[in-house]
Amino acid sequence: MRIPDALAVTWAHEPEWLAALPGLLEELADVWGLALEEPVDTPHSLVIPAGDAVLKLNAPSHVEADTEADALARWGGEGAVRLLARDDERRALLVERCVPGTRLWDAGLDEAEVIAALLPRLQVELREPHPFTRLADEADRWAEDVPRWYEASGRPFERVLVDLAVDTYRTVDRSASWLVNQDLHGGNVLAAEREPWLVIDPKPLAGERELEASGLLRNADDVSRWLDMLAGLGLDRERARAWGVAHNLAWAWDEVRHDWHENHVAEARRIFG
Ligand SMILES: Nc1ncnc2c1ncn2[C@@H]1O[C@H](COP(=O)(O)OP(=O)(O)OP(=O)(O)O)[C@@H](O)[C@H]1O
Ligand SMILES: [Mg+2]
Secondary structure, three states, X not given: OOOOHHHHHHOOOOHHHHHHHHHHHHHHHHHHOOOOOOOOOOOOOEEEEEOOEEEEEXXXXXXXXXXXXXXXXXXXXXXXXXXXXXXXXXXXXXXXXXXXXXXXXXXXXXXXXXXXXXXXXXXXXXXXXXXXXXHHHHHHHHHHHHHHHHHHOOOOOOHHHHHHHHHHHHOOOOOOOEEEEOOOOHHHEEEOOOOOEEEOOOOEEEEOHHHHHHHHHHOOOOHHHHHHHHHHOOOOHHHHHHHHHHHHHHOOEEOOOOEEOHHHHHHHHHHHO
């Protein structure tokens, strides 16, 4: 089985995992009875269609994906792909295949309208115990990390972005326990038959509903229009914008290069307005 070059580049710092992949694939195909097809050329995880299913393997240090299977299980196929099987030890999941699988980004539709119909079904309230990382715990960490990275890198962009981000982390609502997805956008919503559109690839947290704005605003042409849509669903408009800045800044630091991803900083700036 060919391992996509882009995947090998992204995870060059995890050579053991890359080397183990052919063996893992053989074992999983055997256990789950899969006829593996060609892998999708995607850099962040190994994604391989197999008949009516898609096999996905996440790298060991890709911690944001730790509870991807739990979110899919919680949704039970409502607005998201069904989880068919999971193997946590191998960091593998088997999900329903979307056919035709066109990304919402590429469909030439009003994306906000499609997302507005999906989001209320995906934002479910969680009861303890649940396996999801709490946004409040992440926010505590980001409140330390982001200013530290900013200083260490010689304050390479406007301070107002960091100030808003830190204020947002520090005011995190510790009692909120909505299932929210840090990576919801039109690239992770695929055309399907069981429902017209299904979400894939969640990076879940438990916390404020407004956090969900992060992925949507990161990829938005018109930030205001998306904020209007989110406000229409009952989210706080300015809090959604604030999380858009704060979360994208937290995700803008490259741990491998020890520097900022310029494009992510630019996205935070655009959302700030
Ligand atoms: N259930 C599915 N049905 C059909 N195609 C899928 C499915 N899951 C993934 N794919 C295809 O594989 C691509 C990458 O999948 P996914 O988003 O889960 O991986 P990823 O590595 O986390 O990607 P990225 O980080 O780039 O968003 C999708 O854009 C889609 O083309
Ligand atoms: Mg994706």
